[in-house]
Amino acid sequence: MIVAVDIDDVIISLVPTWLHLYNKDYKDNLSKNDITDWQIDKFVKPECGINIYNYIEDPRIYDLCKPVENSFEAISILHEQARVIFITSSTIGCAGRKYIWLKERGYIDKLDDYIEAKDKYLINYDCLIDDNYANIVHSNKNNYLFSAPWNLKYNYPKRINSWREFIDERNKFK
Numbered sequence: 001m002i003v004a005v006d007i008d009d010v011i012i013s014l015v016p017t018w019l020h021l022y023n024k025d026y027k028d029n030l031s032k033n034d035i036t037d038w039q040i041d042k043f044v045k046p047e048c049g050i051n052i053y054n055y056i057e058d059p060r061i062y063d064l065c066k067p068v069e070n071s072f073e074a075i076s077i078l079h080e081q082a083r084v085i086f087i088t089s090s091t092i093g094c095a096g097r098k099y100i101w102l103k104e105r106g107y108i109d110k111l112d113d114y115i116e117a118k119d120k121y122l123i124n125y126d127c128l129i130d131d132n133y134a135n136i137v138h139s140n141k142n143n144y145l146f147s148a149p150w151n152l153k154y155n156y157p158k159r160i161n162s163w164r165e166f167i168d169e170r171n172k173f174k
Contacts, residue, residue, distance in 0.1 A: 001082040004125035005075065006132065007098050008088060010068060010146045011107065015040075017065045018055050022048065033149050038132060057093035062101045070163035075107055077167060083113070087123055090116045129160060 008014040015032050018040075023030055026045050035043055044052045055061055078084045086108060088098050095116060102108040117123055120130065121139040130136055131146040133154045145156045160166050 001127070002085060002125040003078050003082045004085050004087045004120065004123060004128045004130075005078070006088060006120075006128070006130035006135070006146070007086055007102070009131050009148055010129060011071045011075070011086070012062065012065045012098065012101060013068050014056070014061070014065055015148075017061060018052075020064075021055050021061070022052060035150050036153065038134070038150050053091075057091050059094045059097040062094065062097050065101070067105065068163060070167060072105070072107065074163040074166050082126075085113045085115060085123075085125065087115045087117055087120050087125075087128070089118045089120075 005011060015035060019030050019032065019035075022028065022044060026048050028045055030043060037043075041048075041050050041052050075084060086098075086102060090096075090098065098116075099108065099111065099114045102114065108114060115123055120128060120135045121141075126142060128135065128139060128141055128143045129146055130143070131148040131151055133145060133151045133156065136143045136145050136156065142158075144158045144160050145151055145154070147159050147161045
């Protein structure tokens with residue numbers, strides 16, 4: 001079995017770091033819970049607009065990011081049950097940077113288990129865990145939506161609300 005795991009805000013806590021940088025620069029107080037749609041530019045000040053995406057073009061943003069709580073333990077459990085591959089959509093500026101982050105923290109051993117792809121459904125896997133609803137529904141695989149404020153509006157039956165929940169219910173993937 002191959003389990004594909006998204007990286008941003010499933011393994012790496014990107015949005016809180018991203019918003020911290022934005023809030024500092026634009027004197028705002030936007031929080032992760034305020035982001036209720038995939039397009040973050042809808043929630044920032046007009047003077048920022050689409051420039052919000054400039055932050056994720058800079059690979060140094062990942063130097064500031066922390067792991068999603070309990071993600072390392074959960075991925076260790078998944079490794080016992082399946083081959084785990086990490087699939088992420090990446091900006092040109094950050095290409096490869098997420099692999100380095102994963103490697104430095106022991107989530108991944110080899111480059112073969114790291115894939116950058118916008119259309120994740122084109123990759124061969126048995127199960128995908130992702131916070132982007134569009135990636136989940138465009139595939140006929142056994143997928144799980146990793147809960148985040150931007151996907152709570154979707155009624156999707158297979159959700160992982162937290163890695164702690166996954167750890168407590170680990171048999172769900174056997």
